[in-house]
Amino acid sequence: MDEEEMVQGVQEEGPYDVVIVGAGAAGIGVGIAVQHAGIENYLLVDRYAVGASFRSWPAETRFITPSFPSNSIGMLDLNSVGVGISPAFNMRIEHPTGQEFADHLQSCVNYFELPIRENTDILSIDKVDEIFHLETKTGIVFAKNVIWAGGEYQYPSLGGFEGSDLCLHTSTIASYTDLEGEDFLIIGGYESGIDAAYHIARNGKKVCVFDMNSPWAEETSDPSVALSTYSFERMRNEKFEANVELFGETPVKSVVKEDGIYTLTTEDGQAFHSSVKPILANGFKGSHTFVTHLFEQREDGFPELNDRDESTTVPGMFLCGPSVRHDGHIFCFIFKYRQRFGIVAEAIASSLGLETDEFVAAYKSWGMYLDDLSCCGQECLTC
DSSP states (O other): OOOOEEEEEEEEEEEESEEOOSSSHHHHHHHHHHHEEEEEEEEEEOOOOTTTHHSOOTTTOBBBBBOOOOGTTTTTTOOOSTTOOOOOOOOOOOOOOOHHHHHHHHHHHHTOOOOEEOOOOOOEEEEEEEEEEEEESSSSEEEEEEOOOOOSSSOOOOOSSGGGGGGEEGGSSSSSGGOOSEEEEEESSHHHHHHHHHHHTTTOEEEEESSSOOOGGOOOOOOOSOOOHHHHHHHHHHHHHHHHHEETTOOEEEEETTEEEEEETTSOOOOOSSSSEEEOOBBBGGGGGGGGSSSSSSSTSSBOOOTSSBSSTTEEEEEEOOEEEEEEEEOSSSHHHGHHHHHHHHHHHHHHHOOOOOHHEEEEEEETOOOOOOOTTOOOOOO
């Protein structure tokens, strides 16, 4: 690391070959890949701490993807963020909680001795004369390349209907057990909505779930579109079946509060009432909205990327994590977006003049270097 110096009262540092923004699953995973590719002069930063988003999950929420120690036969654990790593083997847990997975990420940081700086909020990123300037509260960090791995959870979608500000987003709920009331209205029927409904219903409370689509009725096996098997299994729980009513193809028009009662009205005119704040489970905007000035935008609002997951307008600006999109392919789970870690690490390493043949071969053998999307449809993304 270059020495820190004071220039006109502003602390300047670098330049690093790579700065990775975000210390969640994507940031830690691509950090390990960067290290494996032979890059030594790099830094990870996070506005809070390692796995902070996972630590913010409701206490009852667990991974919908199962962990299994399959590395011995050359198949990575579905929840692994790096070659040779298995959360199942380390934790002996199949569906970890957010807190448990955050602890696992910290163990990865410790094992690989990743250079990380926590409690470092990036206020702005700009590229000046081929060098990125990352402004923080204490000064400027310079980098030749930046990998944005900021994730989604800290950027909730707060709804687009009248009265959405009266609702409670799932990302702000510490525990479903703590919620008072008997009748709950949940807006959003994908994974977080079904998860909330399951835990509330298990407490013997009534729940109505509204979704503009019907994720529970999708025919596809792609968990980016339809519900996971873990959610379907929990929906068969007797308390879920007894206490939860699903309203598919039912967009919400408005929520109003009068005399302590919340009234939810659907687009087709149905009205539902509750003394409890309706729960928003309509997903997340994603942190990529912070760096839109460094990427062209696709029609769906996600960043346009080249075949190395690099900005098409700002060379050296890379994207990792659940916001990665290529054509119609959605990389929103760890087992999907980790397949691109090797692509990004190799692109940067080769630009620095490092030999990458052995690295690429190793990552391909572990399914961590997906460079051909032509064979992928909605049923795979694991070709």
